[in-house]
Amino acid sequence: MELFNVAVHQVQQLTEHCAESKLLLTAAVLAPLSIAFFIFTFVAPRNAPPSLWDPIPYVFNTIQFAFNNERFMVRVANILQNSRIAKFHLVSTPVFLVSGPENIQTLFARSHKVGNETIFLENVFPALYRMSKDEKQRFADDKSGRGRQPAPGTEHMPAHQRYWHGYEHVHSEYLSRAQHQRPMAEQFQTFIAAALDKHFPPGLAAKPETVSVMDFCRRHVAEAAVKTLLGPRIFELFPDVLDAFWEFDSNICLITLALPKWLFPGPYRAQERFYTIIRKYLAATYTDDAFDSVAAEADQDGWNPKSGARVSRELVKWLKTSGFQDEVAVGALAMLMFAMTSNTIPIVMWMMIEITRDPSLLCAVRDEVAQAYISQPGKDAASRTLDLDKLSTMPFLQSVFAEVLRLHMNFNLMRNVNEPIAVEGFTLPRGSMLQAPMKVAHYDETVWGAPGHAAAQFWAERHIKYEETADADGSVRKVPVFAMAGRPSSFFPFGGGQQICPGRHLAKHEIFTVIALLVSKFEIEPLEWTNTDGSPSLRAARGDPRFSGIGAMPPDRDLKMRWTRIG
Numbered sequence: 001m002e003l004f005n006v007a008v009h010q011v012q013q014l015t016e017h018c019a020e021s022k023l024l025l026t027a028a029v030l031a032p033l034s035i036a037f038f039i040f041t042f043v044a045p046r047n048a049p050p051s052l053w054d055p056i057p058y059v060f061n062t063i064q065f066a067f068n069n070e071r072f073m074v075r076v077a078n079i080l081q082n083s084r085i086a087k088f089h090l091v092s093t094p095v096f097l098v099s100g101p102e103n104i105q106t107l108f109a110r111s112h113k114v115g116n117e118t119i120f121l122e123n124v125f126p127a128l129y130r131m132s133k134d135e136k137q138r139f140a141d142d143k144s145g146r147g148r149q150p151a152p153g154t155e156h157m158p159a160h161q162r163y164w165h166g167y168e169h170v171h172s173e174y175l176s177r178a179q180h181q182r183p184m185a186e187q188f189q190t191f192i193a194a195a196l197d198k199h200f201p202p203g204l205a206a207k208p209e210t211v212s213v214m215d216f217c218r219r220h221v222a223e224a225a226v227k228t229l230l231g232p233r234i235f236e237l238f239p240d241v242l243d244a245f246w247e248f249d250s251n252i253c254l255i256t257l258a259l260p261k262w263l264f265p266g267p268y269r270a271q272e273r274f275y276t277i278i279r280k281y282l283a284a285t286y287t288d289d290a291f292d293s294v295a296a297e298a299d300q301d302g303w304n305p306k307s308g309a310r311v312s313r314e315l316v317k318w319l320k321t322s323g324f325q326d327e328v329a330v331g332a333l334a335m336l337m338f339a340m341t342s343n344t345i346p347i348v349m350w351m352m353i354e355i356t357r358d359p360s361l362l363c364a365v366r367d368e369v370a371q372a373y374i375s376q377p378g379k380d381a382a383s384r385t386l387d388l389d390k391l392s393t394m395p396f397l398q399s400v401f402a403e404v405l406r407l408h409m410n411f412n413l414m415r416n417v418n419e420p421i422a423v424e425g426f427t428l429p430r431g432s433m434l435q436a437p438m439k440v441a442h443y444d445e446t447v448w449g450a451p452g453h454a455a456a457q458f459w460a461e462r463h464i465k466y467e468e469t470a471d472a473d474g475s476v477r478k479v480p481v482f483a484m485a486g487r488p489s490s491f492f493p494f495g496g497g498q499q500i501c502p503g504r505h506l507a508k509h510e511i512f513t514v515i516a517l518l519v520s521k522f523e524i525e526p527l528e529w530t531n532t533d534g535s536p537s538l539r540a541a542r543g544d545p546r547f548s549g550i551g552a553m554p555p556d557r558d559l560k561m562r563w564t565r566i567g
């Protein structure tokens with residue numbers, strides 16, 4: 001957390017103190033350009049959606065989007081209250097912000113008219129996968145799409161040149177399909193249970209321990225997730241891998257925006273530190289001699305202690321056999337580790353916080369977890385394992401999960417417009433971008449509000465209905481059932497359409513496993529809120545605004561808890 005704070009603080013200082021002079025310089029350089037753009041803006045067609053106010057056209061909104069996203073999103077929420085479409089410019093790209101179920105469906109439509117290929121080609125591939133021009137071009141030349149069937153008119157495309165489909169297939173097959181996802185979820189359960197036994201051992205002498213939610217999640221939960229993905233050896237080789245990762249994680253937005261290195265060296269240093277670890281890990285794991293045997297093992301379903309999950313091996317194998325340089329495999333594994341942890345960890349933190357600060361909720365969750373344990377005949381209680389399928393259907397756990405995702409995912413889903421499309425009566429031109437802010441849809445009072453429970457508040461039972469059921473003796477009971485309070489098109493924490501998060505089932509299994517183990521193995525008592533430096537805080541946590549627009553916003557305050565081992 002410290003590195004994260006330092007990094008974010010640096011960026012804030014840059015924006016607050018240095019930014020003044022840098023912005024003046026930028027503004028001076030861009031002034032003539034801005035005037036031309038300004039004129040262009042005001043003679044823009046009258047038949048255009050409302051625009052976000054931009055006092056320095058093309059510059060102000062771009063800077064606020066990148067550096068003060070929380071404030072930017074307040075303005076977005078205001079403008080989208082009166083219109084379901086609004087426009088601004090991100091540098092020179094026209095961006096259309098949309099809300100409302102039909103518009104969200106347009107964004108997720110499985111149509112070649114919208115997609116995220118351009119975002120990958122322009123930002124993600126060069127900045128994060130470190131692809132060369134030639135490597136990027138191979139993707140750019142492939143117009144056959146991500147689907148199993150090539151897009152109409154591209155049926156002639158040789159299978160090995162269908163780069164989008166190949167890349168998509170590795171993720172969707174080896175993360176989403178139950179047969180491949182299951183060994184990962186089980187391995188994660190083994191690692192996190194072992195971490196709890198090591199750091200909070202069971203036994204008669206078990207003493208109460210003070211635990212920091214942030215520290216526990218960022219160290220132990222993240223370690224179990226990374227061991228699952230890449231195998232435990234990465235921690236033997238590089239004990240500081242998590243420090244390097246969290247520093248990278250807090251800088252990823254600035255790296256993706258490809259800000260000049262000379263002006264913003266910090267984010268690039270963080271990236272280099274983390275990628276160097278992944279590069280060395282890759283070399284140690286997939287040496288040329290070992291590659292064939294590791295790649296051969298890629299054909300097995302299971303988890304492998306040498307290289308972790310099959311998805312990692314398949315990704316390396318696909319990049320290697322498709323002729324990409326090793327550096328692209330470094331970027332791809334780094335991004336897979338980012339995808340695996342960056343949203344999951346803050347969501348676990350919020351789940352722990354919300355469940356443990358409400359004793360009756362904690363009780364309800366404990367009852368649910370007790371029903372999901374499988375006892376081994378002839379073995380003691382300590383050898384019980386969790387039935388993950390049963391666990392993931394438990395109503396209170398699901399309701400709290402949905403509520404935490406709804407309130408704390410803060411990210412504008414982005415798609416490029418590949419062909420002109422009509423939205424809200426406007427024709428959006430090719431080359432523009434569509435953005436659907438989760439924050440606007442997820443906080444919509446008309447969809448989520450309930451008497452006494454405003455949409456902006458956490459309410460554990462928002463997605464619970466009580467149904468009457470008759471027992472064998474004829475007595476009638478009310479049982480809780482999970483039922484989303486809003487439409488799916490008003491709730492999209494995992495994105496949607498062809499590009500929906502392939503790790504969503506794994507994420508749910510991991511998060512529920514952590515909560516299940518904690519509530520069944522410990523008495524838990526919340527103690528106090530603290531600032532990230534450990535000093536007492538007078539208020540409870542809110543979403544950390546520094547992560548606005550990036551994904552899951554972690555709490556900006558820590559919760560100290562007392563844990564006493566009971567099982």
Ligand code: HEM
Nearest residue numbers: 171339340343344347493494495496499500501502503507
């Ligand atoms: C609570 C946890 C998580 C949340 C909220 C989340 C959310 C998302 C979102 C919003 C997207 C973009 C989807 C779109 O554009 O429509 C995404 C993509 C993705 N996620 Fe997740 N995710 C989570 C956990 C995971 C996990 C555990 C993995 C496992 C490795 C994972 C792997 C991926 C991958 C590979 C992509 C696609 C990247 C690409 O297209 O290259 N995610 N996720």
